[in-house]
Amino acid sequence: MASIYTVNEETLINIARVLGGDDGVRIIGILSEHKNITVEELAETTGIQINDVRKLLYRFYNHSLITNRRFRDKETGWFIFQWSLQPELVEAYVTSTKQKILRKLESRLEYELTHEFYHCGNPQCPNTTFEVAMDTVFHCPQCNEPLHRVDNNPVIEFLEKKIAEIKEELDT
Numbered sequence: 001m002a003s004i005y006t007v008n009e010e011t012l013i014n015i016a017r018v019l020g021g022d023d024g025v026r027i028i029g030i031l032s033e034h035k036n037i038t039v040e041e042l043a044e045t046t047g048i049q050i051n052d053v054r055k056l057l058y059r060f061y062n063h064s065l066i067t068n069r070r071f072r073d074k075e076t077g078w079f080i081f082q083w084s085l086q087p088e089l090v091e092a093y094v095t096s097t098k099q100k101i102l103r104k105l106e107s108r109l110e111y112e113l114t115h116e117f118y119h120c121g122n123p124q125c126p127n128t129t130f131e132v133a134m135d136t137v138f139h140c141p142q143c144n145e146p147l148h149r150v151d152n153n154p155v156i157e158f159l160e161k162k163i164a165e166i167k168e169e170l171d172t
C-alpha cells in the first residue's frame with residue numbers, strides 16, 4: 001500500500017470487509033495502489049461482476065471512503081467516472097469509530113466505579129449488583145448460593161488502560 005495513506009492497511013482492510021465483504025477488500029486493495037480507476041477496470045482486474053463493483057463503489061462512496069471525478073469521453077460523449085481512495089476521510093471514519101468506542105468504554109468504567117458486584121462462584125451465574133444482592137439477602141438470584149463481593153479492580157484497570165490507549169491514538 002502507498003505510504004501517503006494515513007490509516008494503516010489493517011484498519012482500511014477491516015473497514016472494507018465490514019462494508020463490502022471479500023469483494024470489498026479486493027476493490028479497496030486495488031484502489032489503495034491505483035488512483036483514478038474506472039468501474040470497468042476494477043471489474044476486469046478483480047473478476048467481480050460490473051454491477052457488483054458499482055454497488056460496492058457507491059457503498060464506499062456513501063461512507064466517504066472513496067471519491068470520484070467525472071469527465072466526458074471525447075470520442076463517445078459519455079461520462080466516465082474514475083474512483084480513488086479518500087485518505088483523509090478514511091481517517092475521519094476511523095477517528096469517529098474510535099471516539100464511539102471511547103465513549104462506550106468510559107461509560108462502562110463509570111458503571112464499574114460506581115457499582116459493587118457480587119457473585120456466587122458458579123460459572124453459569126451472572127454477576128449481581130449490590131441492589132439485587134440486598135433484595136435476596138446476599139444469595140444468588142439464580143442458584144441461591146451465598147454471594148461474595150467481586151473484585152472488579154482488574155476490569156477497571158483493563159478499561160483504564162484501553163481508554164488511555166485510545167486517547168493517545170486520537171491525540172496523534
Ligand SMILES: [Zn+2]
Pocket residue numbers: 120121122125140141142143144145
Ligand atoms: Zn449462582
